[in-house]
Amino acid sequence: MIVGKEIELLRDCPSTIIPAGDPITLPKGKKVFVSQALGGTVTVRAEGGLFRIAGKDLDALGEDVVAEISKEREKAPPEASGPVNEGHVWEAMKACFDPEIPINIVDLGLIYDLRLDEGETKGQKKVSVKMTLTAQGCGMGPVIAEDAKTKIEALPGVESAEVEIVWDPVWNPQMISEEGRKKLGING
Numbered sequence: 001m002i003v004g005k006e007i008e009l010l011r012d013c014p015s016t017i018i019p020a021g022d023p024i025t026l027p028k029g030k031k032v033f034v035s036q037a038l039g040g041t042v043t044v045r046a047e048g049g050l051f052r053i054a055g056k057d058l059d060a061l062g063e064d065v066v067a068e069i070s071k072e073r074e075k076a077p078p079e080a081s082g083p084v085n086e087g088h089v090w091e092a093m094k095a096c097f098d099p100e101i102p103i104n105i106v107d108l109g110l111i112y113d114l115r116l117d118e119g120e121t122k123g124q125k126k127v128s129v130k131m132t133l134t135a136q137g138c139g140m141g142p143v144i145a146e147d148a149k150t151k152i153e154a155l156p157g158v159e160s161a162e163v164e165i166v167w168d169p170v171w172n173p174q175m176i177s178e179e180g181r182k183k184l185g186i187n188g
Contacts, residue, residue: 002034002061002068007044013060018043018050018099021139026051026060034061039097039104039147040069052099052143084125084157086114092151093129099140103183105131105148109175112166119159127152127161132171141165 013026026032032044032051040055042065058066093111094104105111113130129148133141145163152161176186 002037002042002065005034007032007034007061007065009060010062011060013053013057015044015051015053015057016099016140016143017048018052019135019138019140021141021143024051026053028060032061034065036097036099036102037065037069038102039095041097041099041147042069043099050100052140083123084116084155086116088155089114089116089127089129089152089158092155093148095151096144096148098134098144101134101184103176103180105144107177107180107183108134109177109180110134110144110171112169121159123157124159125157126159129161129163130166131163132166134171136167136170 009026009028009030009032011028015024015026016022017024026046030046032046034042035045035050036043042053042058042061044051044053053061055069058069090106094106096105097103098105098108101108110131110133111129112132115128116125117128119126131145131148145165149161149163152158176184
């Protein structure tokens, strides 16, 4: 298990500062502690705060991390069969995680609306999602929204996806699903 493990970066590593959302490069040799490895990304703690490392840069953390993330992807539900539908999109979004909270964006209650419309190409769908964040000042919003968009557009039958961040209604902890509450150890 890589969570809690100290790792020395093998190369300069592009990352995103949490919660500001600003890009930064962590230098080769910097020691980081893995705090979360979910959804194909890794959150690390280091001098200077928390940082999100995208899947394409996990090799900077070493072979063990890449292998563990690959095992996580193998556990993912099988690819959707048949024409894309709302269920497929909801499942794709369950692979997107808040980098500070080990709960997917669906179970956190961040998804407010999901719509599938006919695409320009026969049999293809355009997907529209409205989501919010746990805090309005969170700079990670565009990063999380882009992660959701990428995962939705990877579904067979999806022509395009739009993920819009909205603030009405304001998110609150009551919006967390029963599954999310279990993972966080929250009763009721």
